[in-house]
Amino acid sequence: MQIHRPSEQRRLRIALIIGAVLVLVFMAADLVLLPSSMYELYTFDRLLLQFPIILIVVVLSFWREFMRYRAYIFAGLLIALSYSNYWLIWVCWEEHNFIFPYEGTILYAFFCVFALGIPFKLAASANVINILGFLGLMWLAPVYGDRVPISAAFVSGSLFICVYARYRLDRSVRMLKETNDRLLKLSKFDPLSDLLNRRALRDQSEKLLALSKRHDVSMAVLMLDLDDFKKYNDSFGHQQGDEAIKEQARIMKQVFKRETDILGRYGGEEFIVVLSDISKEQVEKHAQTLLDKWKLAQLKHAEGAKHPFMSCSIGVAYASKVSEISIDWLIDEADKVLYEAKEKGKAQYVVTEAQC
Structure with missing residues (x-):
């Protein structure tokens, strides 16, 4: 669900108040031009219809759900203001034979669509309704005489331009957001494994450590390394090596599914998992599951590799208390026992309970 900052809601409220003030400003200007016999009608429309709307x-x-429904509310506002203006144009013509200008219709559209931010589809719907209303007004009361066709074309064209400009703006914003999202992903994720890269892994791990210290819960770091990866790469080529990297990432994602689990590619064929609020027994179970899934993968290894199928070795550093330790220290401890797992024959895990 999209979260909107309170400042955006305040900004829209201020824009609405500015709109109300503009109505009053235009009233002052219009009253100079209108005959005194129309003051009552005009003030009724502006002060008792448009201003209250x-x-x-x-x-x-100020409604809690306002931001969720704001686009529909603003579209309704645009239609209400436009039809209020149509009513005024019609009554001025019918009762006073006075030609009231239609420019307000265009101003309402541009203000609501751009200052209040009505999105393209709703803006298109609201402006189609307003165009039809203006055409109906011209049919019922040819206010502008022989200028009715050009007036209808001008209003319709202006509202179309308003909608098209909204479409272009929304499209540009969407493309910019997609580009920013891609750049953000590239800055945080390893493109091959789609896991966190080393820098993002460290940043997220530091945050998780701070949270673990605050809540006085355990942490564990697992360092994984694909066994005899260089031999695999040399025998089958870098493309197959990339597939082995991807397989490791897939297996990790299958095993570690909590929102707080941090998965990253540390470099080359090395991977790291950082866990919080977990027991030593659960960590060992996860490590064994990783090894079992590699056995099920049955990815044939290179000649001369320790095992006939691709596997990984795992070093686990577990700390029940984290108040005095750092992420770097945990990673170093995991790296040490990873080396032990390699020395013992690979395709296994070794756990150390970290002591400061």
């Missing part, structure tokens, strides 16, 4: 939306902006 905007104030209702301002009040709604």
